[in-house]
Amino acid sequence: MAVLTWIILLVLVNTDTGSSVMLRKRCMLGFCVSFPEEEIKAEAGLCVVIPCSFSTSSSFTPQNMVWFKCDASKSKCAESDIIFHPNRRKVQDGFRERVSLLEPDLSLENCSIIVNDLTESDTGSYQLRLNGLNYYGNQEGFTFPVRAFVSAKALSQKPTVTVPPLTEGQQGSLTCTAPGLCSGSGPKITWTWTEGGKEEFRFTESISVEKMTEGTWKMSSTLTFNSLAESHDANVTCAVRYRNNITTLETVTLNVTYVKEIKVSGALIIREGETLNLTCSLDSFPPSVLTWTKSPETTETFLQINSNDFCGSNNNSRSFQLERWDGKFFSFKCKNRRFRPIHLYSKASQYDPDGKS
Numbered sequence: 318m319a320v321l322t323w324i325i326l327l328v329l330v331n332t333d334t335g336s337s338v339m340l341r342k343r344c345m346l347g348f349c350v351s352f353p354e355e356e357i358k359a360e361a362g363l364c365v366v367i368p369c370s371f372s373t374s375s376s377f378t379p380q381n382m383v384w385f386k387c388d389a390s391k392s393k394c395a396e397s398d399i400i401f402h403p404n405r406r407k408v409q410d411g412f413r414e415r416v417s418l419l420e421p422d423l424s425l426e427n428c429s430i431i432v433n434d435l436t437e438s439d440t441g442s443y444q445l446r447l448n449g450l451n452y453y454g455n456q457e458g459f460t461f462p463v464r465a466f467v468s469a470k471a472l473s474q475k476p477t478v479t480v481p482p483l484t485e486g487q488q489g490s491l492t493c494t495a496p497g498l499c500s501g502s503g504p505k506i507t508w509t510w511t512e513g514g515k516e517e518f519r520f521t522e523s524i525s526v527e528k529m530t531e532g533t534w535k536m537s538s539t540l541t542f543n544s545l546a547e548s549h550d551a552n553v554t555c556a557v558r559y560r561n562n563i564t565t566l567e568t569v570t571l572n573v574t575y576v577k578e579i580k581v582s583g584a585l586i587i588r589e590g591e592t593l594n595l596t597c598s599l600d601s602f603p604p605s606v607l608t609w610t611k612s613p614e615t616t617e618t619f620l621q622i623n624s625n626d627f628c629g630s631n632n633n634s635r636s637f638q639l640e641r642w643d644g645k646f647f648s649f650k651c652k653n654r655r656f657r658p659i660h661l662y663s664k665a666s667q668y669d670p671d672g673k674s
């Protein structure tokens with residue numbers, strides 16, 4: 318007679334999502350197994366852990382375990398459905414390298430498995446069999462009728478690209494971290510650098526692997542480069558490609574702090590009665606504040622140009638006009654906090670009644 322009972326036993330924390338997983342314990346004929354209550358959600362390219370624990374009556378000595386994956390409608394999976402077995406030759410192709418136990422020590426009664434390099438076809442029901450010796454020392458196996466359910470959807474997580482502040486002339490680096498903390502075949506990371514709408518380079522970096530907790534790994538790649546003003550606004554894409562060509566990517570736009578030379582243009586010699594029209598420009602990121610001062614009459618700032626107005630147009634310049642001109646000589650200064658001011662000395666040309674000078 319089969320007596321089926323259940324109790325909620327354990328709460329595990331899923332390291333990928335931080336969410337809790339409820340395990341439900343069910344017993345039959347002295348054999349108990351705890352599986353997650355709900356379907357386990359996973360994404361293609363990544364991995365899934367099926368948390369599992371078991372217990373048996375003291376008259377049964379477990380020796381090994383076998384995992385199957387088959388259609389939920391079948392009451393018992395077949396030998397051809399084996400995805401984990403101590404004898405690797407019994408395992409179906411396509412699962413041999415992908416499924417492993419989290420805890421090989423059977424005495425800890427932990428039957429959790431990890432399936433790496435998932436594809437959507439790994440969706441299904443997973444069944445466990447315990448093999449061991451019964452009270453009389455004979456070989457016996459018990460296949461649990463309850464299953465664990467896994468649902469593997471298309472990959473939706475994106476890589477994380479961290480961009481530190483970048484400054485012209487200094488070394489910069491970007492780090493791209495692949496989603497998932499899986500121990501499967503490491504993904505490949507490809508960096509693509511696009512500047513001014515043109516692809517500058519593309520290369521596949523070897524990945525660096527950092528061990529997190531037991532069975533979880535952080536895979537990332539760091540791109541190191543010399544920051545140039547020209548790279549401001551460059552788009553850098555990190556593409557992470559898992560087995561079976563499952564790819565996810567993220568693009569960042571770089572901000573490089575830079576300042577070009579300060580420039581002043583316009584005629585310094587003008588005729589009496591004309592307007593002095595000078596342009597002070599500075600291409601920089603972030604945009605600069607430029608100020609004009611007039612001397613010797615005053616050191617007062619009489620025009621401050623906040624080139625923020627031009628942010629994004631890559632043209633941080635503006636015309637400055639001195640409307641009144643009384644024929645005296647003036648010197649002008651155009652300056653930016655980070656630059657020595659540019660001094661300009663303006664004078665009126667000789668008065669020419671014919672309008673020629």
Ligand SMILES: *[C@@H]1O[C@H](CO)[C@@H](O)[C@H](O)[C@H]1NC(C)=O
Nearest residue numbers: 368369370419420427429531
């Ligand atoms: C099984 O073992 C793994 C690895 O030691 C551990 O992370 C997990 O929590 C254990 N699961 C159960 C249900 O005890």
Ligand SMILES: *[C@@H]1O[C@H](CO)[C@@H](O)[C@H](O)[C@H]1NC(C)=O
Nearest residue numbers: 511512513514515550551552
């Ligand atoms: C970067 O990407 C954005 C959005 O796709 C695009 O509008 C922009 O023109 C790109 N910039 C460069 C420098 O290619």
Ligand SMILES: *[C@@H]1O[C@H](CO)[C@@H](O)[C@H](O)[C@H]1NC(C)=O
Nearest residue numbers: 556558560561562563564565
């Ligand atoms: C992998 O995917 C990319 C884009 O999705 C495609 O261009 C490429 O041909 C694919 N490669 C293979 C081997 O399927």
Ligand SMILES: *[C@@H]1O[C@H](CO)[C@@H](O)[C@H](O)[C@H]1NC(C)=O
Nearest residue numbers: 480482569570571572573603
């Ligand atoms: C780059 O600068 C713009 C404008 O200051 C800002 O909106 C954006 O968030 C910055 N991007 C990064 C990656 O720092």
Ligand SMILES: *[C@@H]1O[C@H](CO)[C@@H](O)[C@H](O)[C@H]1NC(C)=O
Nearest residue numbers: 583592594595596636637638
């Ligand atoms: C000043 O010079 C700029 C550029 O040379 C020009 O676009 C603008 O019309 C001039 N302004 C006056 C008042 O002459």
Ligand SMILES: *[C@@H]1O[C@H](CO)[C@@H](O)[C@H](O)[C@H]1NC(C)=O
Nearest residue numbers: 598630631632633634635636
């Ligand atoms: C900057 O923009 C102004 C007005 O939009 C234009 O007159 C000037 O020629 C531009 N200067 C440069 C260096 O592109």
